[in-house]
Amino acid sequence: MKLEYKLKQKSKKNMARLGEFNYNGKTYETPMFMPVGTNATVKTMAPEEIKEIGCGIILANTYHLWLRPGEDIVKKAGGLHKFMNYDGPILTDSGGYQVFSLAKPKDITDEGVHFKNHENGDSLFLTPEKSIQIQMDLGSDIVMSFDECVKWPSTYEYCKESVERTLRWAKRGKDTFNCKDQMLFGIVQGGEYEDLRRHCAEELVKMNFDGYSVGGTSVGEDKPTMYKMVGYATKYLPENKLRYLMGVGDPIDLIENVMRGIDLFDCVSPTRLARHGHAYTKHGKINLKNSKYKEDFTKVDDTCNCYACKNYTKAYIRHLITADETFGARLLSIHNITFLTNLMKEIRSHIKTDTLEEFKEEFIKNYYGENYENK
């Protein structure tokens, strides 16, 4: 049951778009935020909780599931959905990000990428064909091409070479891919260089993927640079297909990049920040480990109605985090994912009325205070 994207509405003032797709009898709206569940679990959370919050797609990771438990096990279990008991849509990352985070430049060859297993040091070799094959075995709904996520900053020469490689890998992946129930996305790379982004986007579009991702962002660049890179890519992508900005989840970046034509986002930050004691609120990100919350018996965010905010106080959650109790991480994960999910909901409603620009100003004022500048 391949999901099909329908573009419903476009802003007249910017590139924001409203869309939807059906999956398993349910309709999901975009733009959407997708929580990350690397090891076939959104860390500390049960699938029921994720659905309760109103999330749609969640992510899982090819690299990690390949190493453990192995895609064969997941296949025997009946696929990822059955294995992890999640009947919503699932997207798998290709392992391309691990090229960035785990491999050294000398490990990257045209054939594929040499890794050291981060658990036991074993030598590993991942190719575009292998990545796609694993993802077909996992049975996710959206499959990512195997790409090279380049470091930032990188020279024009390196990015150019890397884009050509990413395009060759995309083609090889597409030739391997043969599942009618899954979507396959191409990934636009090209660093901060407009002609490279354009070239990459146009070549991918010629290959006719089911959707397109923007990669190579959220790797340490400043916000204006990121926005620029996104704009260079979406400009050359077809309107009737999903666009996914990989690894982006800072609240303001969600708004900014929706305005640049993005439909899907993912980021580890709501769950990682939660594990480290941080919470998103309307008035900015707070660190619950700060001693000023020791006797703060109010909820994390007074405008929030998530399970954590309905039932628990800052002082209690602070205590859990300080005592290294998992329940604290779980409560904050629920809260942070709820925060981003609700933010996307607000964004969608402002696309409907084409008032996203005003919403952005309002949000910034509340979240960062009066003197915000892009850093």
Place this chain on the structure above:
RNA sequence: GCGGAAUUGGUGAAGUGGUUAACACGCCGGAUUGUGGCUCCGGUAUGCAAGAGUUCGAUCCUCUUAUUCCGCC
């Protein structure tokens, strides 16, 4: 009452007659972006029980006092 040993930050402790008293935990901040889930990076004793002395100089040597622990009466 007699004899012995000890006393270093919030805690456990290292250390030396000579510029900024190790390390760990805790505490106080910060970071985190297609997740390498006990992570990373900062800060944290103007003082080494108190006082006096020896010395150019003492946390380190001497004496007195206090406190704690151990043994004996």
